[in-house]
Amino acid sequence: xxxxxxxxxxxxxxxxxxxxxxxxxxxxxxxxxxxxxxxxxxxxxxxxxxxxxxxxxxxxxxxxxxxxxxxxxxxxxxxxxxxxxxxxxxxxxxxxxxxxxxxxxxxxxxxxxxxxxxxxxxxxxxxxxxxxxxxxxxxxxxxxxxxxxxxxxxxxxxxxxxxxxxxxxxxxxxxxxxxxxxxxxxxxxxxxxxxxxxxxxxxxxxxxxxxxxxxxxxxxxxxxxxxxxxxxxxxxxxxxxxxxxxxxxxxxxxxxxxxxxxxxxxxxxxxxxxxxxxxxxxxxxxxxxxxxxxxxxxxxxxxxxxxxxxxxxxxxxxxxxxxxxxxxxxxxxxxxxxxxxxxxxxxxxxxxxxxxxxxxxxxxxxxxxxxxxxxxxxxxxxxxxxxxxxxxxxxxxxxxxxxxxxxxxxxxxxxxxxxxxxxxxxxxxxxxxxxxxxxxxxxxxxxxxxxxxxxxxxxxxxxxxxxxxxxxxxxxxxxxxxxxxxxxxxxxxxxxxx
RNA sequence: GGUCGCGUGGCCGAGUGGCUAGGCAGAGCUCUGCAAAAGCUCGUACAGCAGUUCGAAUCUGCUCGCGACCUCCA
Numbered sequence: 001x002x003x004x005x006x007x008x009x010x011x012x013x014x015x016x017x018x019x020x021x022x023x024x025x026x027x028x029x030x031x032x033x034x035x036x037x038x039x040x041x042x043x044x045x046x047x048x049x050x051x052x053x054x055x056x057x058x059x060x061x062x063x064x065x066x067x068x069x070x071x072x073x074x075x076x077x078x079x080x081x082x083x084x085x086x087x088x089x090x091x092x093x094x095x096x097x098x099x100x101x102x103x104x105x106x107x108x109x110x111x112x113x114x115x116x117x118x119x120x121x122x123x124x125x126x127x128x129x130x131x132x133x134x135x136x137x138x139x140x141x142x143x144x145x146x147x148x149x150x151x152x153x154x155x156x157x158x159x160x161x162x163x164x165x166x167x168x169x170x171x172x173x174x175x176x177x178x179x180x181x182x183x184x185x186x187x188x189x190x191x192x193x194x195x196x197x198x199x200x201x202x203x204x205x206x207x208x209x210x211x212x213x214x215x216x217x218x219x220x221x222x223x224x225x226x227x228x229x230x231x232x233x234x235x236x237x238x239x240x241x242x243x244x245x246x247x248x249x250x251x252x253x254x255x256x257x258x259x260x261x262x263x264x265x266x267x268x269x270x271x272x273x274x275x276x277x278x279x280x281x282x283x284x285x286x287x288x289x290x291x292x293x294x295x296x297x298x299x300x301x302x303x304x305x306x307x308x309x310x311x312x313x314x315x316x317x318x319x320x321x322x323x324x325x326x327x328x329x330x331x332x333x334x335x336x337x338x339x340x341x342x343x344x345x346x347x348x349x350x351x352x353x354x355x356x357x358x359x360x361x362x363x364x365x366x367x368x369x370x371x372x373x374x375x376x377x378x379x380x381x382x383x384x385x386x387x388x389x390x391x392x393x394x395x396x397x398x399x400x401x402x403x404x405x406x407x408x409x410x411x412x413x414x415x416x417x418x419x420x421x422x423x424x425x426x427x428x429x430x431x432x433x434x435x436x437x438x439x440x441x442x443x444x445x446x447x448x449x450x451x452x453x454x455x456x457x458x459x460x461x462x463x464x465x466x467x468x469x470x471x472x473x474x475x476x477x478x479x480x481x482x483x484x485x486x487x488x489x490x491x492x493x494x495x496x497x498x
Numbered sequence: 499g500g501u502c503g504c505g506u507g508g509c510c511g512a513g514u515g516g517c518u519a520g521g522c523a524g525a526g527c528u529c530u531g532c533a534a535a536a537g538c539u540c541g542u543a544c545a546g547c548a549g550u551u552c553g554a555a556u557c558u559g560c561u562c563g564c565g566a567c568c569u570c571c572a
Contacts, residue, residue, distance in 0.1 A: 014502095032572075040572090047572050087570075174568070178500045223570085245572030252571095276572070277503095283564065287571050322521075323511060328504080328565075335510050338522035345521080348535080379519090383512090391512050395520035405536050409529090 003378060006061070006385045008241075009326060011249065011273040012171055016387055021240050022271060027063040028235035029055060030270075032227060032244035032252070033125070035072040036106035037091045040113060041293035042316065042331060043245075043279040043286040049317055049438075050276050050325045051243045052119040054388055056436050068234050069122040070227060071110075073103040073129050074210050074220055086220065089209035099209050103129075113296045116313040118438045124234050128226035131233070132212050135221040138229050138263055139200040147262035151191040153203030153217045157258060159196040166261050168196075171273060172250035198255050200225055224255035232260065232269060242270040246277055247285075276325045281306075286331060294331065311336045314442050318343040321390040321437055342398070347441050349401035350433060352408045358422045363415030370417045376400050377428040384436075393432060400429050451482070451493055458484060459491050 007016040021027045031051045034040055055067050074088060088099050115121075128135075139155045142148035147162050148155055159176060162168055169175055176196050199222035204211040211218045231239065237260075244253065253273065260269035278285045281292045294304050302310030311319075319339035323329040376396045383392035403425070407414040414422070433439050454473055461469040477484050483496045 034572085035570090044572050172567075173501055175500080178568075247567070247571055250567065251569085278566070278572075280565080285566065285571090289569095289571060319510095327511080330510075332510075334522080338510060340522095342521045352536095389512075392519070395512065398520050399518090402537080409536060 003381045004385055007387055008272055008274060009387045010271075011275050012270075017272065019272065021063065022236075022238060025062060025064050027058050027065045027241070028239035029058075029065060029067045029241040029243065030227070030231035030235055030239065031067070031069045031122075031242075032248055033069040033071050033122075034106075034110050035087065036103050036110060037088045038106060038288070039295040039297055040110055041286060041288070041295045042299060042320075043293065045114070045117060045296055045316065046279055046320050046325075046329070047243060047245055047276050048114050048119050049117055049320045050388075050390075051274075053321060053390060053437060054241075054243075054274070055120065056438060057384055057388065060431065060436055066123045066235065067120075068124045068126065068231065070230050071103075071107055071125060071127045072226065073100075073107070073127050074226075086208060086210050109297075113300075116300070117296075117317050118313065118440055120438075126230040126234065128221065128230075129210075131226060131229055132221065134229045134233060135225045136201070136212075136214050138225060138259065139222075140215065141263040142200060142259065145262055145265075147258075148200055149193065150216055151193075153219060154191060154199055155201040155216060155222075156192055156197040157200055157255070157262060158193060159198070159258070160194050162258055162262055166258070166266055168258060169254065171257055172254045174250050174254065198251065199223065200259070224252055224259060227252070228256045228259040228263075228269070231256075237264055238267055238269055238271065240270075241272045241274060243274045243276070246275040247287075249275055274325075277328045280328050280330050281332075283330065285328075299336075306331075306333055307336075308333050311340060312442050314439055315340040315343050317437075318346075318394075318439060321439075322394055324387075324389055324391050326387070342394075343439065346397060346401055346433060346439065349404045350430070350441065353404050353426060353429060356404065356407055356414065356422075356426075358419050359411075359415045361415075362419060363412065365418060366413075366416035369413070370421050373400070373403055373417060373421050373425050376403075377424055380428060380432055390437060393437065397429065397433060397437075400425060404429070455484065455491050455493060462486075462491075 006019040008019050009015070010017045029051065031047060034044060051067075051069075055065050058065050074086065086099075088102055091102050111121075139148060142157060143150065143155065146158075148157050159168055163176060201214060201216060201219050201222055203217060203219045208220070210220055212220060231242065242253070242256075257269060261267065280286060281294075284290065284292060286293050294306060296316070298304040298307070299311050299316055300313065302308070315336060316339075319336055320329065322339055322342070376399045380393045380396045383389040383396065386392075417425075454476065458470060458473045461467075461473065474484050477493065478496065481496045482493050485492045485494055
């Protein structure tokens with residue numbers, strides 16, 4: 001199978017580049033994880049699902065992937081107030097509990113929801129609070145390199161100084177001079193040398209709950225420091241892939257680059273920057289701050305005004321992967337309904353595939369059919385190699401599903417393709433569906449209705465004295481460790497105590 | 499205001515100089531006790547205008563509409 005090399009769109013160069021790991025066969029991936037202060041919404045699920053799929057594919061290709069995704073459990077100022085209050089401590093005060101309780105609660109929620117989406121847990125999942133010392137050290141390093149300064153107990157990165165030596169704005173295309181308009185009234189603006197300067201360490205106000213000792217007094221780490229330290233600590237000074245949402249490009253990722261370069265002599269921390277696009281609602285970006293979000297939990301329960309029914313985790317995963325990661329994806333009940341049917345069609349085909357057996361002797365080969373199926377398989381790889389185009393992969397899987405259905409209903413057509421093609425089709429279909437796209441079968445685990453239905457048939461058969469059927473049904477129960485109880489007033493079942 | 503992106507058939511959503519995207523919904527047919535599933539066939543879509551070209555949805559220019567970032571956000 002001749003296919004082009006894997007290419008990914010690098011936000012830094014604004015073009016597709018051939019993926020070549022720094023230290024093959026090892027690949028390091030860092031993805032910005034959640035800030036654990038409330039329930040994640042479907043927009044948060046997108047990077048989780050997409051970068052999971054990328055990780056799965058790289059693993060499939062034979063790379064040894066170390067996947068790091070952080071938990072932000074401190075920092076990040078609130079956007080809707082100007083109090084400069086820590087987001088997590090604000091939520092904690094509202095609920096009258098400890099900040100760490102908030103962190104633990106929402107971390108667990110995140111894990112549980114992401115698990116059901118069949119997202120593999122990271123190799124390393126570091127927390128910001130677990131790396132306070134490293135963050136202080138990094139701030140000190142940046143000061144000693146001459147790119148940071150202390151002001152009123154806080155530490156800032158001197159953007160103008162940095163900009164004189166390195167290209168600030170290389171990732172986002174931002175020009176410092178144009179940033180000055182519309183700058184929000186942030187706490188501590190007057191402490192800065194320049195409005196574009198950003199905090200590496202913030203002095204804690206007296207009422208601030210989350211605080212640590214530092215050379216500059218009690219405070220907490222700045223907004224971007226944690227990702228710089230946790231990515232390079234576990235993946236190296238320069239690593240392969242850094243992922244996250246497009247909305248993090250500026251300022252977050254731009255600042256990460258600046259912090260890294262300011263502390264390491266100007267080495268670029270990341271080879272490939274990958275950014276997923278946003279999920280929209282009626283054309284508008286879904287976000288916590290605008291309030292137009294649907295949480296993952298609401299999606300699973302169906303309890304939301306925009307939803308007519310619950311949607312299963314795999315439906316949601318299919319929905320996300322049905323669009324290319326760099327396109328916006330419009331959230332809608334109709335879109336989800338379509339994804340649900342399409343996903344089930346794929347799973348039905350998968351089950352049928354398990355029942356297909358290639359005939360002992362091949363028939364007359366239909367070269368056209370043979371080539372068509374091989375083409376579907378090749379196209380899946382081509383699509384993945386063209387900037388991880390999962391939407392195109394899914395189209396090919398649906399094409400293969402149609403062939404599988406035909407083979408099932410017209411077995412004679414199966415002998416018209418070669419045994420090799422059949423094996424290729426089976427392996428590729430299963431690998432891409434389950435291992436790469438991570439679409440697993442959602443089996444119906446509620447057996448109660450089947451038991452009740454079978455009991456009804458049992459009672460009917462017994463009334464008609466059809467004892468052969470009666471015995472048959474009883475044996476079904478027996479083989480599943482259940483017994484049927486004939487009572488005076490009907491039938492019932494119980495666990496077999498033997 | 500600055501930077502960037504988008505506008506594809508009823509809906510979602512790929513593609514991007516000539517070669518089938520795919521799914522959902524809809525119509526017809528096959529199969530069929532009923533129903534479903536499945537298979538086959540069908541719509542001749544690319545915001546508008548002008549240009550480049552043998553040929554453009556795909557390139558260029560303009561117009562209109564929408565959005566993202568510039569502030570916490572995936």
